[in-house]
Amino acid sequence: MADSGFALTPAQREFLDTALASNYSAWVGARVAGIDRGHVRMTFRPRAEMLTPWNTLNGSVMNSVVEIPSFVALLTELAEGELPVTSDIFIQHVRAMPGDAEYVLEGRLLRRGRTMAWTEVTASVDGKAITYARVTKSIVARQ
Numbered sequence: 001m002a003d004s005g006f007a008l009t010p011a012q013r014e015f016l017d018t019a020l021a022s023n024y025s026a027w028v029g030a031r032v033a034g035i036d037r038g039h040v041r042m043t044f045r046p047r048a049e050m051l052t053p054w055n056t057l058n059g060s061v062m063n064s065v066v067e068i069p070s071f072v073a074l075l076t077e078l079a080e081g082e083l084p085v086t087s088d089i090f091i092q093h094v095r096a097m098p099g100d101a102e103y104v105l106e107g108r109l110l111r112r113g114r115t116m117a118w119t120e121v122t123a124s125v126d127g128k129a130i131t132y133a134r135v136t137k138s139i140v141a142r143q
Contacts, residue, residue, distance in 0.1 A: 006036045011080040019071060030068050030105065038109035040072040045102050057097035062123060066091065066133040069107025070119040074137055077112050083142035084117060090134045101125045115139050 008016065019025060020032075030044040050061045067086060074084050103123050110118040116138060123131040 006076070008035070008076065009080070012075055012078060015078070016072065016075055019068075019075075024064075025068060028065055028068065030065065032072065033104075035072065035076065037076050038073055040069050040076075040105075040107045042069050042072065042105040042107070043102055044105065046099055051099040055099040057099055057103075059093055059097065062093065062097060062131050063089075063091050065103075065105070066121040066123065066131065067135070069105040069121050070133070070135040070137070071107075073107035073109045073119050073121075074112070074117050077109060077117070078139070081142050082139050084137035084139055086135055087116075087138045088136035092132045093130065094132065095128065095130045097130050098125055103130070 016032075020030070027047070028044055029047065030042045032040060033043050034041040044065065046057045046061070050058055052058050066089075070086075071084060078084065103125055106122045106124070108120050110120055116136065119135045119137065121131075121133040121135065122129050
């Protein structure tokens with residue numbers, strides 16, 4: 001991701017820091033590798049308890065992990081006080097998910113309306129797509 005000089009607002013930065021420090025995000029260990037308007041690149045390495053008995057990443061874990069880059073890509077376009085809530089998600093795993101690998105998660109904001117937004121996430125290992133996700137978010141007031 002090229003450096004475009006994009007910077008989060010202080011409110012967006014605080015929201016991101018809070019979200020990444022939450023119990024689930026901290027457990028996953030996803031790290032932001034680059035961020036731009038409507039786009040994020042994150043990485044994570046599966047933990048032992050995320051694996052199947054066959055040493056592959058459990059698909060249900062990936063089903064939830066894609067929520068993180070979806071949120072962060074949309075966060076770049078959120079105003080203070082807005083909260084994105086998932087209202088629909090489509091996930092397709094196209095390859096086996098290795099357990100001992102570094103995953104790259106690319107999140108993109110496809111479209112943002114006043115009360116809805118659409119994102120896509122691709123999870124890859126060694127440059128090969130493993131999972132595709134489309135996430136629809138409702139935008140509500142954060143309390």
